[in-house]
Amino acid sequence: VARALIVHIKNTSAFRFFSFAISKYFFDCLLHFDNAHVILFPSKSQVFFYRGHFRANCTNRPYLADLQRERQAHPMNIALLGFGTVGKAFYELTLGRSDLRVTSVLSRRPRPELPCTVTNDFDEIVRDRSVGIVVEVMGGLEPAYRYICAAMRAGKHVVTANKQLVCAHYDELLELARECGVSLRCTAAAGGGIPWLTSLSRAARLDEITAVGGILNGTTNYMLSAMTASGVDYTTCLREAQALGYAEADPTADVEGYDARRKLVLSANLAFGASVREEEILCFGISSVEEKDFTAWRELGRVCKLFVRAERHEGRISAFVCPTLFPAASPVAQTNGTGNLVTLRGARFGELSFSGAGAGGYPTGSSVLSDCVDVIEGCPSFYVSRHEAKHIDNSAAAGRFYLRTGSETVCTGPITVAEAFARAEPARSCGEPVFLARIEEE
Ligand code: HSE
Numbered sequence: 406v407a408r409a410l411i412v413h414i415k416n417t418s419a420f421r422f423f424s425f426a427i428s429k430y431f432f433d434c435l436l437h438f439d440n441a442h443v444i445l446f447p448s449k450s451q452v453f454f455y456r457g458h459f460r461a462n463c464t465n466r467p468y469l470a471d472l473q474r475e476r477q478a479h480p481m482n483i484a485l486l487g488f489g490t491v492g493k494a495f496y497e498l499t500l501g502r503s504d505l506r507v508t509s510v511l512s513r514r515p516r517p518e519l520p521c522t523v524t525n526d527f528d529e530i531v532r533d534r535s536v537g538i539v540v541e542v543m544g545g546l547e548p549a550y551r552y553i554c555a556a557m558r559a560g561k562h563v564v565t566a567n568k569q570l571v572c573a574h575y576d577e578l579l580e581l582a583r584e585c586g587v588s589l590r591c592t593a594a595a596g597g598g599i600p601w602l603t604s605l606s607r608a609a610r611l612d613e614i615t616a617v618g619g620i621l622n623g624t625t626n627y628m629l630s631a632m633t634a635s636g637v638d639y640t641t642c643l644r645e646a647q648a649l650g651y652a653e654a655d656p657t658a659d660v661e662g663y664d665a666r667r668k669l670v671l672s673a674n675l676a677f678g679a680s681v682r683e684e685e686i687l688c689f690g691i692s693s694v695e696e697k698d699f700t701a702w703r704e705l706g707r708v709c710k711l712f713v714r715a716e717r718h719e720g721r722i723s724a725f726v727c728p729t730l731f732p733a734a735s736p737v738a739q740t741n742g743t744g745n746l747v748t749l750r751g752a753r754f755g756e757l758s759f760s761g762a763g764a765g766g767y768p769t770g771s772s773v774l775s776d777c778v779d780v781i782e783g784c785p786s787f788y789v790s791r792h793e794a795k796h797i798d799n800s801a802a803a804g805r806f807y808l809r810t811g812s813e814t815v816c817t818g819p820i821t822v823a824e825a826f827a828r829a830e831p832a833r834s835c836g837e838p839v840f841l842a843r844i845e846e847e
Contacts, residue, residue: 481781482508484530484561486552487543488516490650491566491593494766495542495773505777508536511543511552527552531559538777541565542593546573553578557585564776566593566769568667569658572683575674576794579787588786590776595621595668596745598768599761600775605675605749606788612751614676618714619747620740621668623764624652624659625691625711630741632699633708639694651743651764661690662711662726669713673724676749677717678792685797687725687826689841694728698840701807701814702730708738709842716802722795723802725822728842730807735845736760799823807842816844 712729745763762768832839
């Protein structure tokens with residue numbers, strides 16, 4: 406089966422004739438092809454036809470209007486895998502749109518309330534040639550991994566919010582998307598409703614990104630904010646976060662910092678054109694925080710946030726996830742609730758910060774929707790075109806640390822991140838009370 410057809414018409418009047426006289430018939434025919442890629446290069450215009458959708462940079466205005474009508478006449482069909490908090494919100498956000506529509510939902514249980522096809526058989530979705538994008542918001546590694554690979558092999562674009570999956574199979578998924586000539590987008594995987602990954606990839610095209618860092622987990626930020634403000638205990642806060650749908654199905658990933666670490670992996674990979682391994686990144690969560698820590702931080706005029714940080718210096722990448730104490734008046738300290746605040750540093754353009762809702766149905770569903778629109782408008786297959794495997798090297802990352810072990814609490818002098826984690830490790834591995842927080846310098 407031909408995967409691409411290139412029509413080269415040198416002469417503009419021939420293009421006009423082509424576009425008005427036969428394009429309707431020609432394009433209608435192509436709409437029935439899977440993977441139809443048509444690029445027209447007339448002398449003064451460029452028109453991209455992509456699975457029934459157009460992106461035009463065209464001096465021929467009437468023709469542009471034609472394209473617009475064509476696009477509206479054929480909305481992109483989406484299969485939605487997962488109908489939880491994010492899936493439902495995404496579905497609602499698509500209602501009434503003319504450019505895309507959810508035509509099937511993969512669900513274990515019947516959903517008579519939905520007007521589209523509801524199936525528990527993924528093969529039915531893969532075989533459906535009318536489906537152009539598979540949106541995966543199920544979470545977890547399996548069967549999500551098998552599903553998105555099968556979808557790409559069937560020539561369908563994939564939009565996912567699954568950071569665990571993209572992190573675990575980063576190299577392989579990028580390669581598969583490239584081989585299959587489809588787009589793979591995962592903006593909702595880091596930063597919830599903030600277009601963080603798209604902004605980061607755009608910034609990385611312009612300048613050398615030397616650092617990324619921020620609050621990237623809504624659940625722990627919600628919990629730490631509540632504990633700071635009202636002294637409510639850890640268990641109550643966690644229950645509230647789960648009831649509100651912020652925490653992952655298993656809250657371990659949130660409270661132990663693994664969710665934030667996966668978001669850091671994606672951020673570092675895009676920022677530095679790298680592929681780093683999740684297991685190499687030192688990680689300390691908030692599950693062992695106690696009321697007395699908040700009292701001590703209040704006296705220091707500090708507020709604790711679960712913070713991720715990755716830096717590139719002379720080709721080496723440092724990265725770690727650690728509770729961090731910020732001056733109470735700083736913008737990071739004042740980011741409360743499920744808010745995320747994340748910053749990139751460009752070697753020449755300096756720091757850019759992004760903030761917004763880091764979790765929740767509509768914010769995350771909006772990022773998924775934005776990826777779908779990007780796919781329709783012909784965005785490149787992934788955020789970066791090349792990447793290189795890199796090991797984490799924290800030897801140059803240093804700071805002062807708050808360390809509570811047993812009944813003893815100390816604020817250290819400047820030590821390396823590796824040393825701080827090593828000091829906490831003996832108590833941590835024995836399950837004894839220990840808490841570690843980096844002290845951000847003013
Ligand atoms: N559990 C995640 C968080 C959801 O709290 O940030 C959004 O990724």
